[in-house]
Amino acid sequence: MPEKIQTIHYVNQFFGGLGGEDQAGVAPQWYDGPKGPGQLIAGMAPDIEIIGTIVAGDNYMAENLDAAVAEIVGLIEAKRTVAADFKPKLLLAGPAFNAGRYGMACAAVCQAVQARLGIHAATALHEENPAVEIYRRPVTIVRASSDVMGMRDAATNMARVGLKLVAGAAIVPTEDNTISHGLRQNYFADAPGAQRAIDMLLRKVSGATPETEYAMPVFGRVPPAPAVKNMAQATLALVTSGGIVPRGNPDRIESANASKFGAYSLQGLDRLSGETHQSVHGGYDPTYANEDPNRVLPLDVMRDLEREGRIGKLSETYYATVGNATSVERAQRYGQNIAAELVNVGVQAVILTST
Amino acid sequence: MTLTLHKHIVNQVKLGEQTGINQGCLSLDAAALARTLQEQDHRLARIRVRLALPGEATRILCVKDVVQPRAKAVGTEPGTGVLCVLENVAIATCGPIVGFQEGIIDMSGPGAAYTPFSRLPLIVLEIDVHEPLDPHAHEEALREAGTRAAKFVAQSCLDSVPDQTEEVLWDEVPCAPSLPRIGYVYIVLSQGLLHDTYVLGRNAQEGLPISVDPRIVLDNGVLSGNCVSACDKNTTFHHQNNPVIAELLSGHGTRWNFTGVVITNEPTRLAEKQLSAAAAVEKIIQMKSSGVIISKEGFGNPDADLMMIVRDLEQAGIKTVAITDEFAGSDGASQSLADTTPEADALVSTGNANERVELPAMATTIGPLPDVSRLAGGYPHSLRDDGSMEVELQAIIGATNQLGYSHLSCREA
Structure with a gap:
C-alpha cells in the first residue's frame, strides 16, 4: 500500500468547532489530526492523512493578514524542527465558499506555504469570493458552491486536486472544475489543428454554439491626450x-x-x-x-x-x-x-x- | 481536370553513386545534386549535403525552408496530369542568417516534439553564397535551390513504379444538396521585404485573392519565400501538404461539399487589407459557402487581415472557424492576439509561440550555431557554452503552424 500523503488542513474558528463570531479573534492554533471538514476529507480520500489542523479566527486573519499568515508558516516550521517524521506535502484550506474573510485567509495561507515552505496547496471557493480575483494567478482554487450545502463536492474535489498537485499532474480547469489561473498553457491535442477546425465548423454550421479554443480578449482603450496648443x-x-x-x-x-x-x-x-x-x-x-x-x-x-x-x-x-x-x-x-x-x-x- | 499522384514511400535514405529509388530506398548522389544546383545558380558558393535522420542527436540551424520532393511525370498544367510524390522524406535548406526568422529543427529530444520534420529523414543542404549578396537575392537563391533540389530528387523517381497511385477528385464528385457547403480562405504572407509567398509563380503581393482548384496547391502551386518567425511560417512542405485542403478533400461528397479555395494575401497598408478582405469574402459568397475555414500565416499585423475576413464573412451570414497561434507571453499571462473582433467566436489555437523550451546540446549541429542568439525566439543569452539553449517555440520550424498541420494547442490553466 502506497504511503499516505501527509496533509495539513486550514479552517476558520467556525469550521474548527471553536465557535461563531465571538471566537473570530482567536490566533492560529495547531490541533493534531482532522477537525470538522477535515474528518469528511479523511473519510473520502484514503490517500490523504490529515496530520494536523490549523484553526484561526476570521477577524484575527483579516485584521493583519500578512502577519497572521507568517504566524501560520512559523507554526508549521516549528513542527518540522521538532518531529523528524513530520513531512507534509499538501495543505488544503477550507472550503470557504463565498465567505469573504475566510476565503482571503485560505488563499493567502495557500500562497504562503507553497512559496515559502514548498508545500503544495489548494483551496475551494465560490467564483464570486473576493479572494478569487486577487489570488487566482498563484493559487489553485477548486470551484465551490456559494454556501455550505456544497461541502461534500467541494471538499472531495479539493482533496482530489490536491493529490494531483502532489503527483505533479497538470490541472485542467475544464476537466478538474478549478478556477483557471488566467494563464495560457500549451498542450498536445488529440487531433491536428486542421481537423479540429473542421469539426468545430461542422458543429457551428449545424447551429450549435462553437467551443472556441481562445475566447476573444477585450482590448483596453486609451483616450488620446488633448492636442498640444503651441x-x-x-x-x-x-x-x-x-x-x-x-x-x-x-x-x-x-x-x-x-x-x-x-x-x-x-x-x-x-x-x-x-x-x-x-x-x-x-x-x-x-x-x-x-x-x-x-x-x-x-x-x-x-x-x-x-x-x-x-x-x-x-x-x-x-x-x-x-x-x-x-x-x-x-x-x-x-x-x-x-x-x-x-x-x-x-x-x-x-x-x-x-x- | 484530373490529378493523379504517384506516391513513392521512402523507408530509407542514403548517399550514394547515383540518385533514384529502389524498393523504398532512396539513394542520392550528393555531388551531382550540388553540381546541378551550382550550374543553375552561380550565386551559390558552397553546398554541403548531409542527411539528418529521425532520432539522431542532430540539430539543424537557420533552416530557411523545407520542401517535399514532387515532380510532374505527365502534363504541364498546374493541378492536372500525373505528379510524382516522395513520401516520408524532405529537403531542408539552411545556412547563415538572412532575416532573423530562420528556424531550428531538432531530430530528437524535447525540441523534436514541436516540429513535424523531426519525424522525416531530411536531406539537408547547407548553403553559402558568394558575398556580397543583398539579402533579397540571398533569400531567392536559397529558395530556388530548395525547390530545384526537390525536383532533382523527385525526377530521379519518375521511371520507378510507385507504391501507391491516388486519383485526387474534387468538382467531378457529385454532392447531395443537403451537405453543408464548406469553403477555405487560405491567407498567405505577402508583406514584401523577405515576407513573401509565391502563388503559381507570382509574388502574392499582386493578383490576389483568386479562387483556385485545390489540386493546384498540391501541385506546387504555392511556394514559401519568407523569413517570418519559424513557428508559424508555412514552409513549402506545409503548402504542398496543406492539411485543411487534405481534410476537406477527404470528406468531400460524403460529409460536406468542399466549395473551393480562395487564396488571399496580407498586404501592409490598411486600405489594401480592406480591399483584399472584401474581395476574398466576395469570392466565398459567390461559391455559396455556408461555412469557411480560414488559415493564417505570421502574427501581429496579419491578425488584422484574419479578423477583417472573419468579421466580413460573419456579417454576410457565413459561419467561420479561424486557425491562429498565440503570443501570450512566456508565462502565458498576456492576451494572445494583436487584433480581435467579437465575431471571431470559433478559433482553433495552434499554441503559444512565446512558451519557452529547453533544448539540450546535440552531438551534431548542421548550420551556423552562433546565429541562434539572433533568431526571432532566441535570446542574446540563448546559447550556453555547453551547447544547450533556451528558446521560445517561435524559433522552431512549424511549431505553431497555422494551417493546422500539428497537434499543439493552448488552453486555460
Whole structure:
C-alpha cells in the first residue's frame, strides 16, 4: 500500500468547532489530526492523512493578514524542527465558499506555504469570493458552491486536486472544475489543428454554439491626450517599437518578445547613420533600416523641425524596444514606464514609430 | 481536370553513386545534386549535403525552408496530369542568417516534439553564397535551390513504379444538396521585404485573392519565400501538404461539399487589407459557402487581415472557424492576439509561440550555431557554452503552424 500523503488542513474558528463570531479573534492554533471538514476529507480520500489542523479566527486573519499568515508558516516550521517524521506535502484550506474573510485567509495561507515552505496547496471557493480575483494567478482554487450545502463536492474535489498537485499532474480547469489561473498553457491535442477546425465548423454550421479554443480578449482603450496648443514651445520625444538601438545593441534587446526597453542619448547627433545605429527587430527585413536608421527613428526630420522653430525642442533621450511578438502585457508595462520618465523630464508630445 | 499522384514511400535514405529509388530506398548522389544546383545558380558558393535522420542527436540551424520532393511525370498544367510524390522524406535548406526568422529543427529530444520534420529523414543542404549578396537575392537563391533540389530528387523517381497511385477528385464528385457547403480562405504572407509567398509563380503581393482548384496547391502551386518567425511560417512542405485542403478533400461528397479555395494575401497598408478582405469574402459568397475555414500565416499585423475576413464573412451570414497561434507571453499571462473582433467566436489555437523550451546540446549541429542568439525566439543569452539553449517555440520550424498541420494547442490553466 502506497504511503499516505501527509496533509495539513486550514479552517476558520467556525469550521474548527471553536465557535461563531465571538471566537473570530482567536490566533492560529495547531490541533493534531482532522477537525470538522477535515474528518469528511479523511473519510473520502484514503490517500490523504490529515496530520494536523490549523484553526484561526476570521477577524484575527483579516485584521493583519500578512502577519497572521507568517504566524501560520512559523507554526508549521516549528513542527518540522521538532518531529523528524513530520513531512507534509499538501495543505488544503477550507472550503470557504463565498465567505469573504475566510476565503482571503485560505488563499493567502495557500500562497504562503507553497512559496515559502514548498508545500503544495489548494483551496475551494465560490467564483464570486473576493479572494478569487486577487489570488487566482498563484493559487489553485477548486470551484465551490456559494454556501455550505456544497461541502461534500467541494471538499472531495479539493482533496482530489490536491493529490494531483502532489503527483505533479497538470490541472485542467475544464476537466478538474478549478478556477483557471488566467494563464495560457500549451498542450498536445488529440487531433491536428486542421481537423479540429473542421469539426468545430461542422458543429457551428449545424447551429450549435462553437467551443472556441481562445475566447476573444477585450482590448483596453486609451483616450488620446488633448492636442498640444503651441508646438513651437513644446518638447517632443521619439519613441519606437522598431528596434533602433546604438550599434552593438548595448542593452541586448531581444529580436522578438523583448524583455526590456532602452533609453539612448541623441545629444550631439544631427541624424542617425548605419555606423552609429542599427535595427535589432526580428519581425521585418532590417536592410533599409540598417542602411538609414532615420527611416524608423526620424531624427533627421526632427532636427530640421527644431531648427525651423516649428517645435520647441527635441528631448535628448529616445526610447526603443522591439514590438515583434512582444506580449501585450509587457508592451503596456513598457509604455507606462516610458510615459512616466517622459513626464518627469517635461516632454509634452511624442512621436511613436512602429514597423 | 484530373490529378493523379504517384506516391513513392521512402523507408530509407542514403548517399550514394547515383540518385533514384529502389524498393523504398532512396539513394542520392550528393555531388551531382550540388553540381546541378551550382550550374543553375552561380550565386551559390558552397553546398554541403548531409542527411539528418529521425532520432539522431542532430540539430539543424537557420533552416530557411523545407520542401517535399514532387515532380510532374505527365502534363504541364498546374493541378492536372500525373505528379510524382516522395513520401516520408524532405529537403531542408539552411545556412547563415538572412532575416532573423530562420528556424531550428531538432531530430530528437524535447525540441523534436514541436516540429513535424523531426519525424522525416531530411536531406539537408547547407548553403553559402558568394558575398556580397543583398539579402533579397540571398533569400531567392536559397529558395530556388530548395525547390530545384526537390525536383532533382523527385525526377530521379519518375521511371520507378510507385507504391501507391491516388486519383485526387474534387468538382467531378457529385454532392447531395443537403451537405453543408464548406469553403477555405487560405491567407498567405505577402508583406514584401523577405515576407513573401509565391502563388503559381507570382509574388502574392499582386493578383490576389483568386479562387483556385485545390489540386493546384498540391501541385506546387504555392511556394514559401519568407523569413517570418519559424513557428508559424508555412514552409513549402506545409503548402504542398496543406492539411485543411487534405481534410476537406477527404470528406468531400460524403460529409460536406468542399466549395473551393480562395487564396488571399496580407498586404501592409490598411486600405489594401480592406480591399483584399472584401474581395476574398466576395469570392466565398459567390461559391455559396455556408461555412469557411480560414488559415493564417505570421502574427501581429496579419491578425488584422484574419479578423477583417472573419468579421466580413460573419456579417454576410457565413459561419467561420479561424486557425491562429498565440503570443501570450512566456508565462502565458498576456492576451494572445494583436487584433480581435467579437465575431471571431470559433478559433482553433495552434499554441503559444512565446512558451519557452529547453533544448539540450546535440552531438551534431548542421548550420551556423552562433546565429541562434539572433533568431526571432532566441535570446542574446540563448546559447550556453555547453551547447544547450533556451528558446521560445517561435524559433522552431512549424511549431505553431497555422494551417493546422500539428497537434499543439493552448488552453486555460
